[in-house]
Amino acid sequence: MAVELDAPLRQHNTFGLPATARQLVRITHEADVRRVLAHPRLGRAPKFVLGGGSNVILTRDMPEVVLKVEVGGVRLLAERDDAFIIEAGGGERWHDVVAWTLAHGFHGLENMALIPGTVGAAPVQNIGAYGLELADRFESLDTVDLVTGRTVTLNKAQCKFGYRDSLFKTALAGKSLITRVRLRLPRPWIPVLGYLDLERKMADTGNTHPDARTIFDWVCAIRRAKLPDPAEIGNVGSFFKNPMVSAEQCRDIITRDPHVVHYPMADGQFKLAAGWLIDACGWKGKAIGHAGVYEKQALVLVNKGGAIGSEVVTLARAIQESVYGRFGIRLEPEPVIV
Numbered sequence: 637m638a639v640e641l642d643a644p645l646r647q648h649n650t651f652g653l654p655a656t657a658r659q660l661v662r663i664t665h666e667a668d669v670r671r672v673l674a675h676p677r678l679g680r681a682p683k684f685v686l687g688g689g690s691n692v693i694l695t696r697d698m699p700e701v702v703l704k705v706e707v708g709g710v711r712l713l714a715e716r717d718d719a720f721i722i723e724a725g726g727g728e729r730w731h732d733v734v735a736w737t738l739a740h741g742f743h744g745l746e747n748m749a750l751i752p753g754t755v756g757a758a759p760v761q762n763i764g765a766y767g768l769e770l771a772d773r774f775e776s777l778d779t780v781d782l783v784t785g786r787t788v789t790l791n792k793a794q795c796k797f798g799y800r801d802s803l804f805k806t807a808l809a810g811k812s813l814i815t816r817v818r819l820r821l822p823r824p825w826i827p828v829l830g831y832l833d834l835e836r837k838m839a840d841t842g843n844t845h846p847d848a849r850t851i852f853d854w855v856c857a858i859r860r861a862k863l864p865d866p867a868e869i870g871n872v873g874s875f876f877k878n879p880m881v882s883a884e885q886c887r888d889i890i891t892r893d894p895h896v897v898h899y900p901m902a903d904g905q906f907k908l909a910a911g912w913l914i915d916a917c918g919w920k921g922k923a924i925g926h927a928g929v930y931e932k933q934a935l936v937l938v939n940k941g942g943a944i945g946s947e948v949v950t951l952a953r954a955i956q957e958s959v960y961g962r963f964g965i966r967l968e969p970e971p972v973i974v
């Protein structure tokens with residue numbers, strides 16, 4: 637087991653924030669976690685699990701032992717009458733797995749193409765896009781307890797998935813490391829085309845029965861048009877969750893701002909588009925220091941070059957304050973702020 641000392645983390649977080657891990661260990665197998673736990677010095681030290689760094693804002697150097705998940709491999713695990721079960725290592729890039737499934741004729745992940753980050757990080761915030769979220773395609777996962785070193789398999793109900801939420805953001809936050817995820821791709825494949833941007837693509841192209849590859853290409857094109865590529869402009873995708881409000885609160889906001897983008901939920905609440913709220917407060921294209929608000933999508937904060945974590949946090953707070961001041965709504969950050 638190699639322990640890297642004073643390891644730079646800038647390359648390991650998609651916002652490109654500078655920070656150093658006092659000690660970093662690459663985890664390529666469950667056994668590596670158990671080696672860390674058995675280590676005389678590292679064993680009892682606090683741990684921090686890092687995936688692709690696509691959902692984390694680093695505001696400081698890391699005294700914790702940083703465990704960089706690099707468990708690899710993608711395979712068809714089972715072929716059932718009602719579904720294909722695909723198993724992928726936590727360290728695999730999510731988008732590569734989506735592309736792999738498509739190349740092998742297993743459909744059902746295409747709406748979630750191009751989401752940055754790793755397979756192991758996907759369940760943590762229950763990633764989602766264009767009408768689908770991970771929970772809709774989830775079978776089970778393996779996770780190693782960071783105190784006992786025991787591997788546990790959790791099914792969908794046990795993971796307690798919610799909107800950009802799971803057990804790994806609540807009860808198990810910081811306590812376990814996801815090594816493998818199993819995805820359930822239902823048979824027969826039924827396309828998910830209800831999202832407005834996809835409906836527009838159908839109308840524009842005249843193709844009302846797109847195959848999985850076409851949906852994949854459309855999703856990639858839609859994302860490239862309004863979301864910055866982290867390889868070029870540092871970012872963590874949506875910075876805030878879309879807030880839920882009561883029907884009464886929603887009516888009140890509509891009275892004052894008739895254009896507010898809102899979606900009715902099954903439980904009677906309404907989900908508001910945080911991007912619209914931030915945009916309405918005039919933040920698009922604005923910056924504080926080297927942290928800015930993306931010109932094409934106000935929900936995405938970007939690294940204008942050389943940003944540090946505290947600038948991102950200052951910008952996020954200023955946005956929260958102005959949205960609260962105008963709409964009385966508290967925006968909740970999506971990434972983990974360390």
Ligand code: EPU
Pocket residue numbers: 764765766767872873874875876877878897909910911912915920932933934935970
């Ligand atoms: N809008 C504006 N101004 C903006 C941004 C958005 O008016 O600056 C409006 C749009 O016109 C649209 C509405 O707000 O009517 C919603 O925008 P969009 O469809 O782009 O989706 P979103 O709510 O901003 C969510 C997810 C994204 C996901 C897309 C597509 C969250 C927090 N974000 O964004 O997920 O890709 O839907 O499904 O739920 C992520 O989580 O990192 C992420 C990128």
